[in-house]
Amino acid sequence: MTDQTVEKSTSENLAMLTDFDTGLFRSGTHYHIYNKLGSHAAEVNGRKGTYFAVWAPNARYVSVVGDFNGWNRDNSPLTARPDHSGIWEGFLPEPQKGAYYKYFIRSLSGYEVEKADPYAVHWETPPHTASVVWDLDFEWSDETWMEQRKATNALKKPISVYEVHLGSWRRKDEEEGRFLTYRELATELPEYCQYMGFTHVELLPVMEHPFYGSWGYQVTGYFAPSSRYGTPQDFMFLINALHQAGIGVILDWVPSHFPTDEHGLGYFDGTHLYEHADPRQGFHPDWKSNIFNFGRNEVRTFLISNAVYWLEKFHIDALRVDAVASMLYLDYSRNEGEWIPNRHGGRENLEAIDFLKTFNEVVHRYFPDVFTVAEESTAWPGVTHPTSEGGLGFDMKWMMGWMHDTLSYFEKDPVYRSYHQGQLTFSLVYAFSEKFTLPLSHDEVVYGKHSLIDKMPGDEWRKFANLRLLYGYMFGHPGAKLLFMGADFAQRHEWRHDFSLDWNENLHPSHNGIQKLLKDLNALYQQNPALYDKNFSxxxxxxxxxxxxxxxxxxxxxxxxxxxxxxxxxxxxxxxxxxxxxxxxxxxxxxxxxxxxxxxxxxxxxxxxxxxxxxxxxxxxxxxxxxxxxxxxxxxxxxxxxxxxxxx
Known part of the structure; x- marks a missing residue:
């Protein structure tokens, strides 16, 4: 045995798995499994090192490869646990914090691959794909915010959300347009949101993703904030700063699908472990990505524990679940013959429905002071109704119908608006069937849809007057509010993720007037209980x-x-x-x-x-x-x- 041979783990070490852990994992109810799977600092026989554990039930051989052993597939093998959990584990004294690693997996069928760690809390900066041994030590100073959060029900307070993509909010133009780091953002973003009167920031997915152009919606590192902007502690620093400024943090969370990159979750151990094998269930035709197998207990544990992880370790205040409609319907974006009905012959994804209910129940059980939001674009009943009443259990739902109808109306020349007034009034027919957020989101200002100011008809003055009217109408309408960055000063160009927002436009009086208007609308919202006391009634x-x-x-x-x-x-x-x-x-x-x-x-x-x-x-x-x-x-x-x- 070499110095790099994995040593047998001992149950006395808290970082290491026990039979109780694996029992919960296999039953789909271990909601803190991230404390055991992945890589964790440990000590065995007086030697400090790292304990590794990975789920690969169909593997014949698993080893840890990394910069500490020359990426040698034979030096550091793991051992399969005898409890039939499918978990391989072991202790290595060499890799310390900062070490790069992957798992080499040889399947029963002979398939060989190197995989990043699904539970890694830190990753190499893309395009590199290794996991990084790391810890989550951080000294928080947001006690006031956290205590206040426990004492108040967010849904009974103003909720005005500033939706932000961290890589393009601001950039260092003098440094070839590089990203701001989490710590640099922490000196600017909280101050700006506080000045503007936003109550929350919603971050497009920060979880590690290989393709920057996916905006974070193609996640490979579910437990790792993107290293493009810094370390996990740097991200904690940003959240801490936002909380100190009185700003809540909402994370976009993507449990609906994941990319097919070889180092990711797909075909993990030579089998379709996290995804369905049949492409009619396991492959998304729109996004060319894999769909989670929500009926598999270990996959449910992975996802629900991931939600708990961000709330516990990073003090996140809310999760916005992306693409819920794609999870609810088996025939979503599919033609006849391209999907498999459920056991009753219907189109509802029964496993996904049960997963979403369990997700909301678990989140609210452990964190009764946070809220969850669904991006759900259909008329699925009871999205924000309690699970005890047959609902999905979300706290809020994006009001997609309002967004589409309202923008369609505002894009019309006023000469024709008298014929379309129903587009504005229709939302009040169903406004209280769910608890709604009114979104003017990133999806509406990309791919040729034009910026909000450019959607408005007429000459220059009418464009800005229409946009002011749109914002005033939005804040007068029942529901929480959400506005994507750039719209706060009427950026003319569509959002471009490779560039900073065009902040120089805010020097122009018309653009600055929009910013002043939005600042005052946020103040009006927060100073008048009529706009939030009965927002959902x-x-x-x-x-x-x-x-x-x-x-x-x-x-x-x-x-x-x-x-x-x-x-x-x-x-x-x-x-x-x-x-x-x-x-x-x-x-x-x-x-x-x-x-x-x-x-x-x-x-x-x-x-x-x-x-x-x-x-x-x-x-x-x-x-x-x-x-x-x-x-x-x-x-x-x-x-x-x-x-x-x-x-x-």
Whole structure:
């Protein structure tokens, strides 16, 4: 035996597997298996080194290869556990923190491959693909945030999300456009989000991915933040800084599919271990990627423990689950004959449904103060309903219908909008069937779809007025809010992941006006309980008038827990000025305009309702009193009750 021969592990070492661990793993219920599988610092017979453990049940031989043994496949073999778990394990004294390694696997069929560690917490920087022996030691200083998070229900507070791709938010132009590191981001991103009034940052997947152009959605290293930007501790530093600034962190999480790169999870031990063997179940035609076998217990353990890992080790506040619709339907993006029905002959993926329910139950059991969000693009019932009531158990769902209908409406010339007003009002028919987030996400500003400002019709002034109106309408609509980076200052170009955002555009008054508007909308949101107290309840919303398609005007009331919290929204979707436009008001008295998207400071024409607005006993819209208003062109105004007539 050489010095590099793997020594037999001892159960006394906490990093090492026990029969109890493998029993839970095989049953699909070991939600902290990341503490045992992978590579972990250990000590055997007084010698310090690294314990390795990998699941490869169909292997005939497994060894650790790395820079510490010359990548020799024969020097450091692992031993199969005798408990039939399919796990190979062993202790090596040589590899210390920072060592590069992979597993060499020879299958029963003779297939040979070198695989990265599925549970590695750190990886080589792509295009290199080795795993790295590492630890997760970090001194957190976000106690105030974590205690506050435990004391509050996020869904009863304002949720305004800034969606960010770390590699292209900002870059070092003076250094050939290199990425900002996690620590460099920690000095800029929290400050910016705090200044703008966002409550949360949502990060496109940070898990290690070989192809940068996948934006992180083709994950190979599920337990490792991408080393493109630094170490796991550097990523912790960023999260810690965001928390200290009062900003929550949402991670995009991708349990739906994974890439086919040889070093990854696919055909891991010479068999389809993590994915289905039949391509009608195991291969995604849209993304050319593998689909997880959600019916296999060990795969369920891998994925659910991965979710727990990010919440526990990295203090993540929420997980947004990508492509849920592709998981729910066996025939998703498939033609007849290209999919296999479930045991009842239906198109529902019963194993995936059960997995999603279990995922939400486990997350909420261990972390009752975090929330989960589904990107689900169909009308699947009960996505945000409790699993005890037959739902999937998510806390929120992206309102994809609202996004598509609203953008389709705004892209139309105002001349034609009177014929399409139903595109704006339809969302309120189902707005409270689920708990919704209103997304204007990265998917809407790529691949020829144009940036948000470029989607708007008309000349330069109308484009910006329309965008201000869109944002005002979005913040007045029930639901949480999400906006992708660049839209916060009306970037003209589509998002380009290989470049920084065009921050220089924000020096132009029109672009800066959009930024000021969004900052004030976030403040309006957070300062007015009517916009969040009943964000997910029909009790928090009432139409005043949704029928005035002739003038392209909508008016509604947002309600809080008290009458004094009520806000009235009037949105006008044409470039005309409407004077003496009368709306019914909830109570007689005086109203004050507290927000106007046409304000000069935002780049508008400054057509404001400056004086107190007095109501009159003129019935309108089913109300006894009404008030006359001036509606600015392509503008939205917000009114708040000031006082009754007999106040003095």
């Amino acid at each position: 029909p009790d928090g919303f009432e139409w005043i008038d949704n029928q005035d398609a002739t003038n392209s005007v909508l008016s509604w009331v947002r309600k809080g827990n008290t009458e004094k919290d009520e806000l009235i929204f009037i949105a006008h979707f044409t470039p005309n000025v409407r004077s003496n436009y009368r709306i019914g008001v909830p109570r007689p008295g005086y109203y004050r305009e507290i927000f106007n998207t046409d304000d000069l400071k935002y780049g508008g024409t400054n057509l404001l309702n400056i004086d107190l607005i007095e109501s009159y006993p003129i019935p309108k819209h089913g109300k006894i009193h009404s008030a006359p208003l001036t509606l600015p062109p392509l503008g939205l105004i917000v009114l708040k009750y000031e006082r009754p007539f007999d106040w003095w």
